[in-house]
Amino acid sequence: MRSRRVISILTLAVVIAACFAGNTMAYAADSDTKPSGYEIASVSVGTGNIAATLTAEEDCTMIAVRYDEDGKMVEVKVIPVPRGKNQTIYAELETGPDVPGTISVFLVDAADSEPLIQKQSRRADRIDTVLFGHYEQDNDLMNRKEPIEWRVLAVEDGKALLISEYALDCQPYHRYQEDITWADCTLRSWLNNIFLNEAFTAQEQELISTVTVTADIDPDFGTEAGSDTQDKVFLLSSKEAMKYFEGDVADEGYYNGYYNKSRACRPTAYAIAQGCILGAGDDWWDGNCSWWLRTPGWNQSFATSVFISGAVVCSSPERVSYANDAIRPALWVELGS
Numbered sequence: 001m002r003s004r005r006v007i008s009i010l011t012l013a014v015v016i017a018a019c020f021a022g023n024t025m026a027y028a029a030d031s032d033t034k035p036s037g038y039e040i041a042s043v044s045v046g047t048g049n050i051a052a053t054l055t056a057e058e059d060c061t062m063i064a065v066r067y068d069e070d071g072k073m074v075e076v077k078v079i080p081v082p083r084g085k086n087q088t089i090y091a092e093l094e095t096g097p098d099v100p101g102t103i104s105v106f107l108v109d110a111a112d113s114e115p116l117i118q119k120q121s122r123r124a125d126r127i128d129t130v131l132f133g134h135y136e137q138d139n140d141l142m143n144r145k146e147p148i149e150w151r152v153l154a155v156e157d158g159k160a161l162l163i164s165e166y167a168l169d170c171q172p173y174h175r176y177q178e179d180i181t182w183a184d185c186t187l188r189s190w191l192n193n194i195f196l197n198e199a200f201t202a203q204e205q206e207l208i209s210t211v212t213v214t215a216d217i218d219p220d221f222g223t224e225a226g227s228d229t230q231d232k233v234f235l236l237s238s239k240e241a242m243k244y245f246e247g248d249v250a251d252e253g254y255y256n257g258y259y260n261k262s263r264a265c266r267p268t269a270y271a272i273a274q275g276c277i278l279g280a281g282d283d284w285w286d287g288n289c290s291w292w293l294r295t296p297g298w299n300q301s302f303a304t305s306v307f308i309s310g311a312v313v314c315s316s317p318e319r320v321s322y323a324n325d326a327i328r329p330a331l332w333v334e335l336g337s
Helices: 121-126 186-199 202-207 238-244 269-273
Strands: 014-017 023-026 038-045 050-056 060-067 073-081 084-091 102-109 129-135 146-156 159-164 211-213 229-231 291-296 302-306 312-319 330-334
Touching: 038 102, 050 060, 050 102, 060 084, 073 084, 073 129, 073 146, 129 159, 129 186, 129 202, 186 229, 238 291, 238 312
Parallel strands: none
Antiparallel strands: 014 102, 023 038, 038 050, 050 084, 060 073, 060 102, 129 146, 146 159, 159 330, 211 229, 291 302, 302 312
């Protein structure tokens, strides 16, 4: 595979030491590469956050990346930046006097969407999140679509398994309440047609592998799951949701006896506008959403999901026509050489 350049980073990278709280470093741009109208004037490092003073002639995105002492990418924050001069943009990162390592800050052209994963592909097994594609997220239909942040779940055989960090949309597993499996449900068709073309350019779609998506059987009831499929975009199965997210903690009060903060998810503003229901109350999962899995439930008119607490809900699944669970697409991406 020929190498592809990284998303259009506007050559405004600032690399700063994160060893001293309050450290400030002015940015000196390369006059040969710096585009006019964009500037990172300074970045201040506090305890638990950074503050970047910058100017952007058009809406763009700021990416703040924290690396440890070995150069491993351990934290990524993606913040939309509106057009404006001398504005201060904050990003919450683990920083402070006792946190060694470095921080890089970039401005990214919101209109360009070649994948950031290509820049880090040689060490993708050590990346937490990457940017790839664009989709409506802030529910402001008058501005551009926002870059999609993906969590890297696994790296195998030159491919990375990604799942969206946030729930991106909300719709039923199947449009009609009837017996159905992943192979024939309307959500599978939507993901591999409408979503695929809305979120990714033709060039980006070339990077997404068509893979065999297995018809995993429900572990509680053994419900027939239909046939395997060939897909670019899919939902995780209940088995995969248990495999790829770490940190299950026993709690007998919740469904399968687990809750999982790693698996728990928050929706975008757009997903909420599409009908996604949020958890409410005084618990840590307030504002989280439930999201679909592809595995059938106790019969084929139900499908499993991940609850707001992060529990994989096999024994209490949703009816397939339920319209208020969210969608976290998953896909395998080819890594560049």
